[in-house]
Every structure is written in structure tokens, then in C-alpha cells.
Amino acid sequence: MGNSHAKGKLFVISGPSGTGKGTIYHELLKEKNTDFSVSMTTRAPREGEVDGKDYYFVTREEFLANVERGNFLEHAEVFDNMYGTPKDAVERRLERGRNVLLDIDVQGGLQVKAAMPEAVMIFILPPSMAVLRERLEGRGTETQEIIEKRLSQAINEMKLLAEYEYYIVNDDLETAIAEVKSIVTAEGRKVPDKIKSIISKYEEE
């Protein structure tokens, strides 16, 4: 019993730039039984990147063939290169009982939810717009114009919060990480749709 043969779950983590989403995602990847999703891309491998580990590197033709047979949870074109999350690779991990994490923007997240409605959708929010502004300005890497653009983009993304199942307010990072871990634990304890196998085990005794 327990979790040993249960299917894993896909956790989608989204949130505006500056909310600490990336940090939370990387902390969660350290958990047992947890994988990141390997993206497929048409861009050339950079030095040290390993096919099937960092990315699945494919030709444009191969990528489009995957699009055609509906094998992307989401995909997008960025600067002439295509990127996508292959459904079959994610499914293989889930079947082996692994949880899979996906750090993705809200638009991509909504594509994933449409392709895999059982995905667990988690939205990371800033404590306030003032704090979000502080954090973006604190980076010191972006112009004021870019920062204003990110802030208005944040509002637009947050308007789609209703499409997500859980929200985390990242005021204190440790608390936020603990809360996301609780969501992962709780999701693992949900009574599955097919519970007959659980009950029948006790009846056989």
C-alpha cells in the first residue's frame, strides 16, 4: 500500500516574474521522487548540454511531427526556435510513480491544463504589488520601462488565477516552500478515482 505503486502527478508552477517562482521550483526538485519535465527544442545544444537530460534536441521536422500527433502539453516559438513539453515523456515518469514539476508562464500553464486536466495548478503570488516592484528593481538588471511592463504583465497574469487550483503568497520564502510541499503531499493522499485496488487488498486478507 502507501505510495509505492501510485501514479505520480504533474505540478504546474506559474506566477509573475519576481515572485520567487523559480527558487521555489528548484527547492521542490530536491524532493524525493520528483523530476523536472525535459523540454523538446529545435535550438542547437549548447556546450555541456545532454540530449534527453537538458532537452530533447530535435529537428524542426521532428518537432512539427510531435505537434501534429498532439504530443505537446504546451509549445511555443521563441526567437525562431521551438520549445515544447512532450506529453509522452511526462506520462512515462508519472506512470513510474514520479511527480513531475513544470515551471511555466500562465499562458503555457493554461495550455497544459487543457491537455492534461488532472495537472495540479499552483500559482505563486507576490505579497503586494509594492513588494513585487521592490524585488524587480532590486535586481538592478532591468530598465524602468521593462519593470513597468513586467508589473502590468503581472496584473494580467494574476487575472487568470481562477484557472489555478492553489495559490501561494510568497511573503516568506521558507513558508512558501513548505506550503508547496504540503500541496504535493496532500495531492499524494487524494483518494484516486480507481480505488477498488486499495479496498480489495484488505478484503483478500
Add this chain to the structure above:
Amino acid sequence: MGNSHAKGKLFVISGPSGTGKGTIYHELLKEKNTDFSVSMTTRAPREGEVDGKDYYFVTREEFLANVERGNFLEHAEVFDNMYGTPKDAVERRLERGRNVLLDIDVQGGLQVKAAMPEAVMIFILPPSMAVLRERLEGRGTETQEIIEKRLSQAINEMKLLAEYEYYIVNDDLETAIAEVKSIVTAEGRKVPDKIKSIISKYEEE
């Protein structure tokens, strides 16, 4: 933002006798912001019992008036005394942002779910029937006949697991308690149906 003004949730904890449900329930009651539900009863107060704290002590007429106006999440008659969980008292606590715990058998749990579909249903399972038998026998307080009856009752209760949302296998008590706490935390992070208030706060800034 955060949890300060969010409504609390009702957590129903059920499971067969011998699963450690009671111990888990009492541990959870120690959590911040968590109340047990005060039952209403027609039985006489025992020495030291305080009205409104241990029970709401009422006459049979008052109890039946509550039944009539649909103010019980569940109720039952035990040895000529009536017991029930008053809905209005639970609602008052939830409105104040408190979580409310209810330790109740499966039949009662299903009544609660019918009366309050948003209740979070948690089922505590034994690691195996053999362990459940050991635990019941280890108590040394019940006859073999009673133990057999409890075991077959356990199977019957577990057949209703599908009506519950979460299941916890109480193999290790500390793990089981941590898992239930994770469920409470995760439920507190669910995007509420009415999320406009969350988003509008950011837009006002």
C-alpha cells in the same frame, strides 16, 4: 492577504476503530486556528462538563426543534440520548476563519458531506487488516467476538472510502499526523471560488 480573513474549513476525520484516528484528531486540535466541533446532546451534563464548551446541553424538545429547522450536519440517537453537530455553531467558527475538526464514524461523515459538500473528507486506514487486528487485540479490553465484529465493520466502512477525498495510511503515527497537517495546509491554499477580492487588492495599488 494571506489567511487572515479567509473562511475556515470543516475537516471530517473518519476511519475504523483501531486506526489511530482519535490520536491523530487530538494532535491536530493542537494546531493554531483549529477548533473541535461542539456537539449538542439531550443527555445530562456529567460533573465538570461545561455547557457550550463540552456540549450544548439541551432538552429533547430543543434538540428536535434543531432537527426540524435542518440545523444538524449529522445527528444520531445513542441509548435514548440524542447527539448532533449543530450547523450554525460550526458556521460561526468557519466565518471567523477557524478550521473545525470533526472526528466521526463513516455513516456520520456521509451525513455531514450531504449537509455541507465543501467539507474536507479524510479517511484514516490501517496499514493492513493484520495490523488492525493486532492493535485491537493489543488493547486487551475487548472480547474476541467484539474484535471480529469491529474487523468486519472496518471492511464495511472502508468500502465507503470512495466518498472521501483523502486517505491516510496510519503505518507510522508521526508520518500520518504530518500528512493530515499537509492536507489542512494545502486546503488553506486552494484558490477560493470567490477570488475577485484577491485580485482586486493588487489592482487597487
